[in-house]
Amino acid sequence: MNNLQSIQYFLPELLIVQLALSIIILDLLSLKRWVNICVYIGLGCSALLLCQLSSPIDGFHIFNGMLINDSFSYYFKWIILISTASIIVISNYSKELDREYSVEFNAMILFVLLGMFLMTNSIDLLMIYLSIELVSIPSYVLAGILKNDKKSNEASLKYVIFGSFASGLMLFGLSWLYGISGSTNIYDIYNSLALVESPYMIYISLMLILVGFGYKISMAPLHYWTPDVYEGSPTVVTAFFSVAPKAAGFAILIRTFSILFTDANSLSVNTFPIHNVNWSLVVAVLSAITMSIGNLLALKQDNVKRMLAYSTISHVGFMLMAFSTTSVEGNIGIMFYLAMYMFMNLSAFFMVIHVENNFNVKNIEDWSGIGYKSPVLSIFMVLSLVSLAGLPPTSGFVGKVYLFRTLFATEQFYWLGIVAILNSVISLYYYFKIVKSMYFSEKVIEEKENIQAPVYTLIVLFSAQNILFYMYWSDLYNYIKGLF
């Protein structure tokens, strides 16, 4: 489809660009109080547009084969939009952020949002690279948005160095693909790869690309930036990093690898790695390493944000477990899990933000007594933590069951299931360190709690999903299944 015709399918993205630019102009015109209203209305409109576009469709290429417009990408866009919008709302109530730079903050988040939208439907090497960079570069700024905070600056710098290293390697991998095929469209490249005789060339480019994607989703051994960046960034930004870019990263990982490096050249069939280049085994091993490293290092953490950073790594490991099966069930499992993960992780992070706003809290011990100080929110926090640990009665358990299920459905990597189980047990221990701190101590908190209605509502709303999706999840599952 040519550029002009494609625009009608690109309206949400265009609206976001428009929004980001207009709030900067509003700021220049000293109309700052209009910024929030503008952002809320704009995101609402793009949600409406997504609604209209995302009815199940067969994929078709737009912008002359640069992007693909399919249901798979819309599902991820929903997750990305919901999590980003909630972050924007919460950011208005965070005490950590400097009010003076709130417009820059919003604009940066909107640019990342655009990048993540593009990540979900890029099918051209150039678009893949550009969309990832469009996510990365504003993210570096976001990590360092506390200009006077040393840790925030350090986080930003570390992020830049690691990020540019990884994207350099990825670019090198992409250039191999171009060298093999002479094309940048991944469907064309697949046709050439099918004719390649030496698997080593595929292997090298595949590994280098995996570095780039793996860096984005913090897969071991490329996870080193995660704890430092998460700890140093303001909590709102950490919450943002822990969900939306991971979802976008999985979208691009699944799409690129399923199309380029499997026999089927498609997302929607169970298949095997191309030319017997056994990269699914590599992913399986990396998944085991990722979840083990995430969990084992989380055990030792005292800082809540750092601990949640490692927990994010371990959840990525769990999702990679499903990805390693190169099957539809695996993709469905990941998409299903991402929805659950968004709610549980964001509600946990919002609670951290709420607690940081009200009480002087850094480490897990500082949480003592909070269970009795704000009883309702604490119950929901426990719910989210139980969900993160993957126990019933929460949606985290259901999501985990579907991840395990993929191993049985495709009859491979059973050993990974056992590794995952041991990791689940470990993860319970550190999530419950927070619970223990909240409830098992007799400390009485003197400080006054100031409840902000939107924060309160979002925490309750998001953690209530842990129960709702546990009691009934058929429709969500069937919806995802219908996308393929």
Place this chain on the structure above:
Amino acid sequence: MENYILTLLIFLPVLGAILMLPASKYIKVPNIVKYIALATTGIQILLAAWLYMNFDPSLSVMESPFTVQLKWIEHFNIEYFVGVDGLSIPMVLLTALLSFICILASWNIEKKTLGYFSLFLLLDAGMMGVFLALDFFLFYIFWEVMLLPMYFLIGIWGGPQRHYAAIKFFLYTLFGSLFMLLAMIGLWYFTAPFNGGDGTFNLIRLIELAPQIDAQLWGWNVQWLLWIALFIGFAIKVPVFPFHTWLPLAHVEAPTAISVILAGVLLKMGTYGLLRISYPLLPGEVVAFSYTLAILGVINILWGAMCAIAQIDLKKMVAYSSVSHMGYVLLGMSAAVSPSLAGAEAGLNGAVMQMFNHGTITAMLFLLVGVLYDQAHHRWIVYPENHENQELAGKLAFGGLASQMPIFSAFVALAFFAGLGLPALSGFISEALCFIGGFSAFRLVTAIGTLGILLGAVYLLRAYQRVFLGPLNSSYADLKDINLRELGTVVPIAFLVLLFGVFPKPLVDMVSSSISSLVSIIQGAM
């Protein structure tokens, strides 16, 4: 009524727990939370009694009017499938009874009553759910749901080491149950080819499907791997010998009522799970494993008893006696492969009855220890060597309490005698049946196991002598005898212990027909 009774049994406590939240805020009656808990468990006991009156042991689960089978998650074939049969009804009655009694026994809890009683009711719902669920997925969910209230109940209201005990209990059980989760999903997939391409969690349907599994994994038979995974999950709960170390800690640190629930109901879930899931689904593996099971049972009996002898803490001694008594259940269960049909049925009947009887006896023991602890604020039999008051170290802590608290001592005597299996008390019948069954299958092992009765007499009688007999320790001359509320908690149990000791027929009638069908499944696989 028939259709709703089981659902009511499970979800009534949840309703009570939810009701507590507004009630505690708006109804300004002191102890309103406790009254709601008492009322909820009271109604539950009435419902359970009604269920027992209308229960027809000759009907199978599918014929029973109480069975409810509804679709829950269609694409995964998960059902809301609850039903009751001879295996589960004693456990349901036990759970209802002990829950009610435990609410009474927790009446003097003053710390955060709302939390305590609402969590207790959630725990109650979880336990009921486990015993009534006939869908594996549902079973698993209830099984796990219990862990959370238990964690808080031990961790907030427990003894000095409660934090460690709570997390240890949680991690141990979780470790086992996650293997169960793998086995569950595995069962779904490996039975799918025999069920038209789609697996099922329906435990009744799986009885036909599971034995047909004929696959290999890592050079092992899949059925064998499933058995091992399930066994790890259940064995930790029982607890079977190498996995038992969480038990003494959790039992000792938990508040009295929670120890009662732990020992009285939670331990039975392990053996109940084996009988409900592993035995009918994988009879071939039962046959292969039963000798090991018998040996593990005997190790449990002897190890638990010897550890109990070494204890100087009364509650810890009772906790280890539970390990020992659960060994009888395992031994009885292993008898399912006995060459004589009568022996097999005796063994399994004994096992199920022992589950019920141990539930009552150990509940009584823990309650009585709790009564003593409430007054004396310690429960040492002998003061430990590192006691803070060095003058007391190594000396007898109590002594002669029989003259000070005669009624209390009489009840303790009854509980101890029941615990060591004195004839005419309920423990005797079930232990004897376990040994009869075990002897018909594995002579030598069972013969060694009978030593456990002797060891049981050693620790129980010695403890009784040290605490209750001899001259009265003057520092305890102000102890009061058991009061009316505490009597209310032990008398119903004591009545059951006496009743089933001389007239076990109601219990046998309940379980025997389910046991025969289970035995025929196992014997069919030999």
